[in-house]
Amino acid sequence: MTPTHLPGRVAIPQQTRGTSLERFNTAPAADVQHTLLTCLHSLRWSHRVTAHRPYPTLDALLAASDEAAYDLTPGDLAEALAGETLPVLPEDTYSAAHMALDAANAAYEAKFGHVFIICLDDLPPTEALDHALAGIRSRLANDPEEERVVAAEELRHLARGRLSRLFRGTGP
Numbered sequence: 001m002t003p004t005h006l007p008g009r010v011a012i013p014q015q016t017r018g019t020s021l022e023r024f025n026t027a028p029a030a031d032v033q034h035t036l037l038t039c040l041h042s043l044r045w046s047h048r049v050t051a052h053r054p055y056p057t058l059d060a061l062l063a064a065s066d067e068a069a070y071d072l073t074p075g076d077l078a079e080a081l082a083g084e085t086l087p088v089l090p091e092d093t094y095s096a097a098h099m100a101l102d103a104a105n106a107a108y109e110a111k112f113g114h115v116f117i118i119c120l121d122d123l124p125p126t127e128a129l130d131h132a133l134a135g136i137r138s139r140l141a142n143d144p145e146e147e148r149v150v151a152a153e154e155l156r157h158l159a160r161g162r163l164s165r166l167f168r169g170t171g172p
Contacts, residue, residue, distance in 0.1 A: 021061070021167065025054035039162035040155060041083025044076045045069060058167050062160050069156040077148060080155050081114040087132050090125040097129050104136040111140065112147050119157035 024032060029050050036046035048068040055061040072080065086105055089098065108116040118135045120128045139147055 021055060021058060024061075024167075035166070037083075039166065040065075040069065040080055040159040042072060042076045042080040045072065045080070045159070058164070061167075062163060065159050065163055066156055069152070069159055072152055072155075074148065077152055077155070078114070081117065081151060084115055084117045084155075084158075086115060087118050087120050087128070089129050089132065093129050097133075101129075101132060101136070104133065104140070108136055108140055112144060112151075114151070117151060117154045117158065119154050119161060121157070121161040 024035075032050045032053070033043075033046040036049055037043070040046070045065075045068045048071075049061070049064055052064050055064065086101065089101070105116045116132075116136050116139070118132055120131060123131055139150060142150060
């Protein structure tokens, strides 16, 4: 599987960055679904979150996002995972670390059929590499069903972070 954009980065349209909840609640459904697909690449998830508008608060939107993510079928999960890329590492990460992560990801993809995903949102940049490498190494020991559950949870965390950044205006 070859990523179509930079590792770990999701392309959020410029006009929707820092969007207001009111604008989100009143925008045409197709526009909202397109924006939501930049947060999680699942049509079912984006349709469900869109259909439950309006949201009185960002917390209500995040709760709806979580609920919709918990209900992803194996097919929905495969669709969402297909749109993901490797996690972003700090720019000053040395090339040997990138090579180690690439090699571990190749083993992960061979075993599970999709790119390794992990949410690094709450970590200091200096800990991202160690956390990503430890995560991929430990998760390689999972059986496919265990990993499906872990990957679904990571997708849920990624969607929450992306939605939060979208509404706070900090971009992807």
